[in-house]
Amino acid sequence: MPHPAEHTPVIHIVGVCGSGKSTLARRLKRLGYQARQISQEHSGVPDLWRWRCTPDALVYLDADNEHIRQRYPKLNLTDRYLQKERERLAHARRHADCFILTDGLDPGQVLQRVLVCLKNKGVAH
Numbered sequence: 001m002p003h004p005a006e007h008t009p010v011i012h013i014v015g016v017c018g019s020g021k022s023t024l025a026r027r028l029k030r031l032g033y034q035a036r037q038i039s040q041e042h043s044g045v046p047d048l049w050r051w052r053c054t055p056d057a058l059v060y061l062d063a064d065n066e067h068i069r070q071r072y073p074k075l076n077l078t079d080r081y082l083q084k085e086r087e088r089l090a091h092a093r094r095h096a097d098c099f100i101l102t103d104g105l106d107p108g109q110v111l112q113r114v115l116v117c118l119k120n121k122g123v124a125h
Contacts, residue, residue: 007056008032008125009034009056009057009118009125010033010036010056010057011056011059012050013025013035013037013059014038014040014041014089014096015059015060015061015063015089016061016063016068016085016086017077017085018063018072019062019068020061020110021061022037024059024061025037028114031125036051036055040088041086041089046090046091047091048092049092057097057118058098059096059097059117060092060093060096060100061100062101064103067102067104097117097123098113098117098121
């Protein structure tokens, strides 16, 4: 159990569909972070990523459209649809502490890049 004076970092994760948000959130939670996937890509609220609180770090995950369609072949994720998601994510991208392009990375590699970014930002747990 953490000491009462210890702060567990709050990490919010945003990104386009299929970029790895939910997988990253689960992995960060296992490491003791308060990680939350924010469905900013589906919201017209520009700063939804601040949901409940301003996080200690905001992680933005992205992937190119072809990789996204490979991850979700049954969904009709057109270039136009994905561009609209990125428009909804613009505010979060501008404020992101960590930007990770997940193309060609496995979940462990994404996690390692995020952990390095968090450490560099002084948010390591």
